[in-house]
Amino acid sequence: xxxxxxxxxxxxxxxxxxxxxxxxxxxxxxxxxxxxxxxxxxxxxxxxxxxxxxxxxxxxxxxxxxxxxxxxxxxxxxxxxxxxxxxxxxxxxxxxxxxxxxxxxxxxxxxxxx
Amino acid sequence: xxxxxxxxxxxxxxxxxxxxxxxxxxxxxxxxxxxxxxxxxxxxxxxxxxxxxxxxxxxxxxxxxxxxxxxxxxxxxxxxxxxxxxxxxxxxxxxxxxxxxxxxxxxxxxxx
Numbered sequence: 100x101x102x103x104x105x106x107x108x109x110x111x112x113x114x115x116x117x118x119x120x121x122x123x124x125x126x127x128x129x130x131x132x133x134x135x136x137x138x139x140x141x142x143x144x145x146x147x148x149x150x151x152x153x154x155x156x157x158x159x160x161x162x163x164x165x166x167x168x169x170x171x172x173x174x175x176x177x178x179x180x181x182x183x184x185x186x187x188x189x190x191x192x193x194x195x196x197x198x199x200x201x202x203x204x205x206x207x208x209x210x211x212x213x
Numbered sequence: 214x215x216x217x218x219x220x221x222x223x224x225x226x227x228x229x230x231x232x233x234x235x236x237x238x239x240x241x242x243x244x245x246x247x248x249x250x251x252x253x254x255x256x257x258x259x260x261x262x263x264x265x266x267x268x269x270x271x272x273x274x275x276x277x278x279x280x281x282x283x284x285x286x287x288x289x290x291x292x293x294x295x296x297x298x299x300x301x302x303x304x305x306x307x308x309x310x311x312x313x314x315x316x317x318x319x320x321x322x323x324x325x
Contacts, residue, residue, distance in 0.1 A: 105256070133312055142302060142315045143257070192256050196311035200245040200264065207256040 102126060103195050105205025112183055112212055120178045120208045122193030128173040129195035133202070134166075137190040149176040183212040215240040217305050219316025226293050227324050234319045236303035237285040245306035246279060246286050247313070250299045257302060261288070293323045 102125040112118050122132055130151045135143040147168055148156040155168035165187075167179040180187050188211050194202045216239040226232050238246075244265035249257035263270045263277045263286065270277050274293075279286040290297055300320050304313035 131311065140318075140320075142317045145312065145314075148312065194313075200306060200311065201247070201259070201262065202311050202313065203259070204249070204256040207254070209254065 103193065103203045103205045105193055105208055107208060108206060109209040110211070112210070114184055114212055115182055117179055117181045118183055118210060120180075120191055120193075120210075122176045122178070122195070122205050124174045124195045124203075127195070127197060129176075129197075130170075130173060131196055132170065132176040133194045133196075134168065134176075134178050135192045135194065137192060137207075139190075143192060147178075149178075151176075180210065183210070185212045188212045215243060215305050215307060215314040217303060217314045217316045219303050219319060221319060222317065223320045223322075225322045225324060228293060228295060230293055232288075232290045232293050232297070232321055232323075234288045234301055234303070234321075235285060236287070236305075236316045237283075238305040238314075239284065240305065240308065241281075241284065242308045243305040243314075246277070247304050248275075248277060248288050249302045249304065249315075251302060251318075252299045260301075290321075293321075295323050295325050297321060298323045 104123045106121045132149040134146045137143045146161045149168045149170040151170040157163045170176045192207045193205045196202045219236045247262035250260045251257045274291045276289040300318045303316040
């Protein structure tokens with residue numbers, strides 16, 4: 100099946116620094132990708148929709164200046180957590196649509212801000 | 214927007230028994246309902262899905278049923294095995310497709 104690769108799988112950073120997470124569709128093109136956030140023992144919450152060649156669409160309550168999204172090509176979307184703080188520590192997951200209805204998920208990135 | 218509810222939040226079964234997880238959704242326009250299995254520290258993995266024009270789908274030990282009128286769908290796992298232990302999420306598609314609204318998850322434990 101289609102594969103979505105997310106990198107890194109885990110990262111620890113100091114408070115105030117920025118962290119970039121990459122999401123790649125390995126064997127198919129994705130003009131749209133989705134970014135989710137998951138707190139421990141909770142469900143996945145959609146943060147934003149990444150669009151190739153245009154601005155990302157953010158869900159209500161998500162700070163666009165804090166979570167910068169760039170969809171540089173048809174196979175790559177990046178999420179940058181800027182000026183990270185401990186409350187940004189979470190599991191971040193991307194997904195890429197496949198076909199009309201389906202989507203495949205990356206393996207997730209565990210971010211810990213210390 | 215869509216609201217997906219999932220029950221139970223935790224489920225323990227003996228190995229070999231069946232497990233059933235139920236979800237309801239609110240948006241009648243949703244037409245695709247995937248189920249994901251998530252193991253600790255990993256991203257969700259699609260295990261089965263169903264489209265709105267189908268009432269039931271089965272893949273070996275896993276089956277999903279959909280009642281569009283009542284807006285609920287269920288996951289059935291038969292002959293459970295310890296490796297089935299994980300968190301399971303149901304989801305419903307958005308009106309535009311590909312973007313999902315997730316249930317709150319069910320932590321399934323299969324006791325050997």
